[in-house]
Amino acid sequence: MELSDRxxxxxxALVESYIATAEPVGSKALAGVIGCSSATIRNEMSELTGMxxxxxxxxxxxxxxxxxxxxxYVNELMQRQKLSEAxxxxxxxxLAKKDEQxxxxxxxxxxxxxxxxxxxxxxxxxxxxxxxxxxxxxYVDANTFIVVVxxxxxTVKNKLVHLPFSVHQEQITTLSSLFNxxxxxxxxxxxxDSLIRSTERAAGDTYGLVAVVAxxxxxxxxxxxxxxxxxxxxxxxxxxxxFRDPDKAHALMNxxxxxxxxxxxxxxxxxxxxxxxxxxxxxxxxxxxxxxSVVMASYDTGDGMRGYIxxxxxxxxDYSSVAAKLSYIAAGLSRLLAGPDAPEGLNNKLVxxxxxxxx
Amino acid sequence: MELSDRxxxxxxALVESYIATAEPVGSKALAGVIGCSSATIRNEMSELTGMxxxxxxxxxxxxxxxxxxxxxYVNELMQRQKLSEAxxxxxxxxLAKKDEQxxxxxxxxxxxxxxxxxxxxxxxxxxxxxxxxxxxxxYVDANTFIVVVxxxxxTVKNKLVHLPFSVHQEQITTLSSLFNxxxxxxxxxxxxDSLIRSTERAAGDTYGLVAVVAxxxxxxxxxxxxxxxxxxxxxxxxxxxxFRDPDKAHALMNxxxxxxxxxxxxxxxxxxxxxxxxxxxxxxxxxxxxxxSVVMASYDTGDGMRGYIxxxxxxxxDYSSVAAKLSYIAAGLSRLLAGPDAPEGLNNKLVxxxxxxxx
DNA sequence: AATTAGCACTCGAAGGAAAAGAGTGCTAGC
DNA sequence: GCTAGCACTCTTTTCCTTCGAGTGCTAATT
Numbered sequence: 001m002e003l004s005d006r007x008x009x010x011x012x013a014l015v016e017s018y019i020a021t022a023e024p025v026g027s028k029a030l031a032g033v034i035g036c037s038s039a040t041i042r043n044e045m046s047e048l049t050g051m052x053x054x055x056x057x058x059x060x061x062x063x064x065x066x067x068x069x070x071x072x073y074v075n076e077l078m079q080r081q082k083l084s085e086a087x088x089x090x091x092x093x094x095l096a097k098k099d100e101q102x103x104x105x106x107x108x109x110x111x112x113x114x115x116x117x118x119x120x121x122x123x124x125x126x127x128x129x130x131x132x133x134x135x136x137x138x139y140v141d142a143n144t145f146i147v148v149v150x151x152x153x154x155t156v157k158n159k160l161v162h163l164p165f166s167v168h169q170e171q172i173t174t175l176s177s178l179f180n181x182x183x184x185x186x187x188x189x190x191x192x193d194s195l196i197r198s199t200e201r202a203a204g205d206t207y208g209l210v211a212v213v214a215x216x217x218x219x220x221x222x223x224x225x226x227x228x229x230x231x232x233x234x235x236x237x238x239x240x241x242x243f244r245d246p247d248k249a250h251a252l253m254n255x256x257x258x259x260x261x262x263x264x265x266x267x268x269x270x271x272x273x274x275x276x277x278x279x280x281x282x283x284x285x286x287x288x289x290x291x292x293s294v295v296m297a298s299y300d301t302g303d304g305m306r307g308y309i310x311x312x313x314x315x316x317x318d319y320s321s322v323a324a325k326l327s328y329i330a331a332g333l334s335r336l337l338a339g340p341d342a343p344e345g346l347n348n349k350l351v352x353x354x355x356x357x358x359x
Numbered sequence: 360m361e362l363s364d365r366x367x368x369x370x371x372a373l374v375e376s377y378i379a380t381a382e383p384v385g386s387k388a389l390a391g392v393i394g395c396s397s398a399t400i401r402n403e404m405s406e407l408t409g410m411x412x413x414x415x416x417x418x419x420x421x422x423x424x425x426x427x428x429x430x431x432y433v434n435e436l437m438q439r440q441k442l443s444e445a446x447x448x449x450x451x452x453x454l455a456k457k458d459e460q461x462x463x464x465x466x467x468x469x470x471x472x473x474x475x476x477x478x479x480x481x482x483x484x485x486x487x488x489x490x491x492x493x494x495x496x497x498y499v500d501a502n503t504f505i506v507v508v509x510x511x512x513x514t515v516k517n518k519l520v521h522l523p524f525s526v527h528q529e530q531i532t533t534l535s536s537l538f539n540x541x542x543x544x545x546x547x548x549x550x551x552d553s554l555i556r557s558t559e560r561a562a563g564d565t566y567g568l569v570a571v572v573a574x575x576x577x578x579x580x581x582x583x584x585x586x587x588x589x590x591x592x593x594x595x596x597x598x599x600x601x602f603r604d605p606d607k608a609h610a611l612m613n614x615x616x617x618x619x620x621x622x623x624x625x626x627x628x629x630x631x632x633x634x635x636x637x638x639x640x641x642x643x644x645x646x647x648x649x650x651x652s653v654v655m656a657s658y659d660t661g662d663g664m665r666g667y668i669x670x671x672x673x674x675x676x677d678y679s680s681v682a683a684k685l686s687y688i689a690a691g692l693s694r695l696l697a698g699p700d701a702p703e704g705l706n707n708k709l710v711x712x713x714x715x716x717x718x
Numbered sequence: 719a720a721t722t723a724g725c726a727c728t729c730g731a732a733g734g735a736a737a738a739g740a741g742t743g744c745t746a747g748c
Numbered sequence: 749g750c751t752a753g754c755a756c757t758c759t760t761t762t763c764c765t766t767c768g769a770g771t772g773c774t775a776a777t778t
Contacts, residue, residue, distance in 0.1 A: 026770055037722050042771065060729045060770050103462070138495045138507060146515055148497060148507055156505055156517045234593065235612035238605045246597045246605060253594035385741055396751050401742065419741050419758045 008077060009034055010044050011053060015065045015073045019318050022241045024062035067281040067315060070293070074278050074319050081324040087116065088328065095332045102127070106230040109309060113329055114233025117322050119313040120256050122231045124263060127153065128304030130224040131187050132217060135179040142166040147213055149220050153305075157220040161212060171206045178203055179213060188221035229259040242291075242314040255288035256312055265289070268308055271298045275330060276323055281315045291315055295322045297330035301338035309333070368393055369403050370412060371436045374424045378677050381600045383421035426640040426674065429652070433637050433678050440683040446475065447687060454691045461486070465589040468668060472688055473592025476681050478672040479615050481590045483622060486512065487663030489583040490546050491576060494538040501525040506572055508579050512664075516579040520571060530565045537562055538572060547580035588618040601650075601673040614647035615671055624648070627667055630657045634689055635682055640674045650674055654681045656689035660697035668692070 003011070013033050017025045027038040027045060034041060045063050048054045053069035056062075065073065083091075094112045106123040113121035130151040138146040143166060148158045182199045183191070196214050200207045234253050243249040255261055265286035271277045275298045281291050295317065296310030309330055311322050362370070372392050376384045386397040386404060393400060404422050407413045412428035415421075424432065442450075453471045465482040472480035489510040497505040502525060507517045541558045542550070555573050559566040593612050602608040614620055624645035630636045634657045640650050654676065655669030668689055670681050 024770090028770080038770090039722055039724095039772095040720085043721090046772080056771090058729060059772095060727090060768090062770065134499070136497045136505070136507075140493070140509065146495070146507065146509065148495075148505065148517060150499065150505065150519070154519055156519050158507060158515045158517050160509070160513055160515050233616075235609055235616055238609040238612065244605050246603050246608065249605065249608075250594055250597040253597065257592075257594055383741090387741080397741090398743095398751055398753090399749085402750090405743080415742090417758060418743095419739090419756090421741065 006034065006036075007044055007048060010041060011048060011065075011069060011073065012077045014045075014054070014063060015069065015077070018064055019316050022316060024057055024064050026062035029062070065315075067283065070280045070315055070319070071283075074280070078320045078323075081320045083324055083328050087325070091116070091325075091329055091332055095329075095336050102228045103230070106228045106307075107232070109329065109333065110230040110232035113309055113311060113326070114236060116325050116329075117311050117313075117318075118233075118236050118239070119311045119317070119322065120231065120234045120236055121309065121311045122229065122256075122259065122262055123307070123309045124227060124229050124268075125307035126227045126305065127225050129187050130155070130221055131185050132183055132221070134184060135176060135213075137172045137176040137179075139169045139172045142168075145172050147216060149217060151220065151224055153224060153303075155224060157223070159216050161209075161216075163209075167206070167209075174204065175206050175209055175213070178206075178210075179217075183214070183217055188218050188225070191218050191221075227263065229263060231256055231259055231262070237313075240314050242316065251288055252292060252312070255286065261286065262310075266294060266296065266310070268296070268298070271296075274327060275299070276327055278319060278323070293317045293319075295319065295326055297323075297326035299330040299334040299337075301334060303338060305337060307333065365393065365395075366403055366407060367436060369400060370407060370424075370428060370432065373404075373413070373422060374428065374432045374436070377423055378675055381675060383416055383423050385421035388421070424675075426642065429639045429674055429678070430642075433639070437679045437682075440679045442683055442687050446684070450475070450684075450688055450691055454688075454695050461587045462589070465587045465666075466591070468688065468692065469589040469591035472668055472670060472685070473595060475684050475688075476670050476672075476677075477592075477595050477598070478670045478676070478681065479590065479593045479595055480668065480670045481588065481615075481618065481621055482666070482668045483586060483588050483627075484666040485586045485664065486584050488546055489514070489580055490544050491542055491580070493543060494535060494572075496531045496535040496538075498528045498531045501527075504531050506575055508576060510579065510583055512583060512662075514583060516582070518575050520568075520575075522568075526565070526568075533563065534565050534568055534572065537565075537569075538576075542573070542576055547577050547584070550577050550580075586622065588622060590615055590618055590621070596672075599673050601675065610647055611651060611671070614645065620645065621669075625653060625655065625669070627655070627657070630655075633686060634658070635686060637678060637682070652676045652678075654678060654685055656682075656685035658689040658693040658696070660693060662697060664696060666692065 010030060013030055014025045017029065027041040030041050031038040045054060048069075049056065049063065052066055053072060054063040055066045055069075057064060091112065094108065102125055106125050109123040110121050113123065130153045133150045133152050133154075136148040136150075138148065140146060140160075143163045144160065145163075145167070146158055146160050148156060150156050178199060182195065182202075186195075191214060196211060199214070200210045203210050234256050237243045237249055237253060237256075243252065265284075267277075267279070267285065276295070277297075278293065278295050279289075280293045281289075284290060284292070284294065289312070291314070292312055293315045294310055294312050296308050298306065298308050300306050309326060311317075311326065313322075369389060372389055373384045376388065386400040389400045389404075390397040404413060407428075408415065408422065412425055412431060413422040414425045414428075416423060450471065453467065461484055465484050468482040469480050472482065489512045492509045492511050492513075495507040495509075497507065499505060499519075502522045503519065504522075504526070505517055505519050507515060509515050537558060541554065541561075545554075550573060555570060558573070559569045562569050593615050596602045596608055596612060596615075602611065624643075626636075626638070626644065635654070636656075637652065637654050638648075639652045640648075643649060643651070643653065648671070650673070651671055652674045653669055653671050655667050657665065657667050659665050668685060670676075670685065672681075
């Protein structure tokens with residue numbers, strides 16, 4: 001059922017006033033804004049309460065939006081906000097530095113989001129599954145060599161292997177061709193015991209090393225697809241009036257600090273058209289979030305890497321401004337990670353431009 | 360001036376009772392424990408107050424230890440506590456996994472310390488300065504090669520370099536000998552502009568790549584000596600009665616979450632004999648810590664790598680148990696990082712034992 | 719029919735007095 | 749030197765009152 005224009009206006013004004021002040025809103029306060037008497041507002045508010053969009057903390061307090069009220073506000077009433085020049089510039093600035101490890105980057109993004117929104121924030125990156133593109137073995141000395149693995153996403157991993165017995169340069173070379181023949185283009189699930197065993201049979205006197213290198217390879221592949229997750233700014237919660245009760249604050253902080261729960265208990269699929277998603281109070285699965293809200297945005301680099309950034313706060317969250325900021329940051333991340341300077345995905349590589357050549 | 364035995368007993372009992380309950384301690388409560396009447400205790404307490412070891416929140420409350428009182432307790436009265444079997448086992452268990460990146464490890468150690476002590480904890484690792492032991496260059500394709508750098512601390516770093524022009528296999532080989540000749544054994548301060556320029560002059564047609572590889576090298580060396588710092592469990596603060604005031608909690612949490620301040624504002628030198636150090640309330644330099652205490656322990660791998668773990672809490676901290684746990688964890692870390700299984704320091708290397716050889 | 723003014727009513731917040739309770743300091747006696 | 753006793757102090761708790769914001773309803777107005 002459709003609301004009258006005036007009801008929409010009242011609900012909007014009420015939600016925004018409550019977001020700003022955290023105080024229940026009375027009819028008098030709205031009368032001025034809407035342009036009719038407080039009695040009229042009271043009648044309207046009474047109906048809105050009947051529809052479940054507003055709530056009364058107690059008889060003689062003003063009204064407060066219910067979760068359904070917030071939902072309606074977020075879906076239909078809220079203004080899409082633009083970032084100020086300064087904010088946009090700050091974000092671009094922070095994101096300018098590429099070429100970082102993914103954990104490090106997620107950490108910075110979390111910090112940035114949190115300090116910008118003044119709410120706790122998290123940042124999550126998920127890499128697509130990778131395979132090995134090529135192996136290189138570097139002979140260091142009789143007891144030591146280095147395995148260097150180049151993955152399909154152009155990440156490079158390495159490991160120093162120290163042996164209690166000696167090997168020759170040629171044995172390492174053999175090992176190298178062996179692995180390049182058998183283990184390239186293989187994802188981590190495809191590294192089976194039988195593959196390892198058949199490689200060992202072909203390995204001659206270097207069979208003892210196969211299992212070691214194979215397990216390192218699996219580690220790399222597992223690491224490559226694993227998600228990086230960072231949480232930042234949890235202490236911002238404490239400045240919100242709804243968390244002046246230390247017990248409530250504690251419960252939610254615990255939940256937030258446990259990155260695993262954030263990932264598992266938030267429905268990170270089914271983003272709206274613009275890659276944004278808001279879950280309000282009881283819509284959240286996790287018990288700890290039943291009277292908090294989460295705003296999240298997804299980004300996508302186009303080459304299989306996806307991720308999310310999000311913000312946790314009281315249901316009385318400044319949805320409009322948070323949504324705008326998250327969208328902007330997410331868009332920036334998509335650009336950064338898939339941009340022309342990093343055409344093949346994120347990794348610690350270095351692109352040399354013609355202009356860098358010394359004359 | 361030396362305290363009578365009875366005064367020591369009273370002070371000890373009072374501190375421990377206050378640590379346990381967070382309530383000011385009255386003379387009656389102590390009378391039972393000490394074995395004389397409350398009036399006697401009152402007289403003694405009055406003198407202890409005069410000496411500045413106790414404080415009265417107000418006339419009709421019991422007494423509370425002053426910072427000086429805690430200091431005396433920590434220095435002379437407190438029992439060196441032993442860990443329970445279970446606790447020791449839990450720590451050993453957690454520390455069993457070696458072979459991790461240093462950031463990851465510090466993160467886990469922070470978590471472990473925090474969950475064990477129920478206070479916020481931090482873990483800090485500082486690597487000694489390193490130099491490059493050798494360079495390897497892997498030719499991938501005409502536009503791409505990988506630089507692999509083996510450092511003196513046996514860490515291996517790599518970078519994929521993508522070029523806007525083609526190079527030949529031989530050019531890469533030249534580059535390799537060039538860098539191995541000029542840049543090995545060099546610390547990051549020793550990489551000067553003139554070194555780079557003289558190498559470029561010797562580089563022939565690969566001069567354009569010298570600066571790139573050199574700057575990557577500096578990055579590696581800088582990264583190798585940089586400290587890894589992790590903070591965990593900040594939310595434990597909220598369960599302490601002294602931080603029921605959200606403003607206080609907020610201020611301290613902000614301080615703690617800012618790892619940099621923790622490092623710079625804590626006097627991490629001058630550990631006591633057993634590698635432990637306690638700073639109580641106003642002894643702390645940082646304004647935010649003026650009514651908190653910090654217990655920290657140092658570890659040392661013997662090969663130049665040092666680090667600290669620490670715990671932040673109210674002055675009413677359970678010094679005895681925290682000190683025991685920190686000592687144990689620090690000792691465990693020393694062992695882990697310098698132990699027989701990792702004889703050359705921490706890095707992501709892999710040591711193959713004879714028994715690992717397949718038969 | 720919709721809006722508004724007026725008014726009685728409700729209920730939490732704020733303030734204040736009184737009572738309760740815990741602990742001290744002092745004095746006198748053991 | 750220790751202890752019992754007691755008056756005194758000061759916080760905490762409780763209960764009561766007052767105050768005020770805001771509602772819901774009714775009747776008047778447009």
